[in-house]
Amino acid sequence: MKIIDPHLHLFDLTQGQYHWLRPENPPNWPDKSVIQQNFNEHQLALDSPLTLVGFVHIEAGFDNVQPWRELQWLEANCQLPFKAVACANIGLPTEQFIKQISQLQQQKSLIGIRHILDDDAVTLLSKPQAIDNFNYLAAEQLSFDCQLSFADDAAIIALCQVLTQIPELVCIINHAGFAPxxxxxxxxxxxHHNLQRLAKFPQVVIKCSGWEMQNRHYQASAIKCITETCINVFGISRVMLASNFPLTLFSCSYQGYWHQISTQFQPQLLENLCYNNSKNWYKLDSISIT
Structure with missing residues (x-):
């Protein structure tokens, strides 16, 4: 079973800032110390029959002012094929946003950006400059990793309005919209209702991961149920399974997570959820399955 993990984070606390990892800053998890350390690609090794053949690195707060520094660090330290989703502020004045993207594009690993919307989703998505910035992203063939809760109906409506205006924008939903x-x-x-709303847009894709952020003792059956629901609504080609490493360590090892996934789905489906779709949507064309 070959895996391209489309959502993970690597840390170097000696190089990056990672304000969110500091004990005095939120999130205020009692077990936060588990991830307050360095993580590199060597800690992603999997035992047979599982093989990690590539990954997508999602920004982790390395330097939100100069986000290209994180990509420079990744490119200097990673050997596996990977793509990087960088931090960028979708609410910036468009001239500043274009400058930020242009600097990020100097790094060959760039494939898209993420702005964690959360409670600011409606405000950010409604800004006129956000529409201009999304248009620029689409024109540059860069995707947008969208992190927000599907419990926020107003945010989903605002996102649908953006997607209606910019049908070329590839939007990748993080953590299955925090499905219950x-x-x-x-x-x-x-x-489920908001899942159906977004599925109407063919450029929207969904990543299923982040279970441990809601419940450290989640059940594998919940992963299966939510993923199958996403497949039923979005279709097989628009659903990915991801780890969210190292936050997976709140619940199990990296090996344990992917072993758990491998027991929940049939091999052909796993090939799409864990390899083909990640390779396609994040344009990891250099990876061969043979």
Whole structure:
């Protein structure tokens, strides 16, 4: 089973800033010390029959003012094929945003940007300069990793308005929109409704991961249920499974996570969820399955 992990983070606390990892800053997790250390690609090694053949690095707060520094560090220290989703502020005046993107484009690993929207989603997505900035991203063939909660109906409506205006923008939803881990609840039905809203846009893709951020003791059956729901709504080619390493360590080892995934789905489906779709949407064309 060959894997391209489309959502992970590597840290070098001696080089980057990582304000969110500092004990005095949120998130205020009691077990935060588990991830307050350096992580490099050697810690991503998997035992047979699992093989990590590439990954997508998602920005981790290395330097939000000079986000290209994180990509420079990655390119100097990683040997596996990878692409990088960099930090960029979608709310910047467009001239500044273009300058930031141009600096990021000096790094060959760049494939897209992420701006964690969370509670600011409606405000940010409604800014006129955000529309201009998204247009620029689409024109440059860069994707947008979108992190927000599907419990926020107003945010989903605002995102749909952006996608209607810019049908060329590839939008990749992080952590399955924080799907509730229990089904047959009002929260799950609300998530499912917003999933259907976004599935109408063919340029929207969804990554299933981040389970440990909601419940350190999540069940593998929840992963299967949410992923299958995403497949039913989006289709097989627009769903990816990812790890969110090193946050996976709150619940299990990296090996343990992918072993758990491998037991939940049939081999042909796993090939799409864990390899083909990541390779396609993040343009990891240099990787061969043979």
């Amino acid at each position: 881990l229990t089904t047959n609840t009002p929260e799950f039905h609300g998530w």
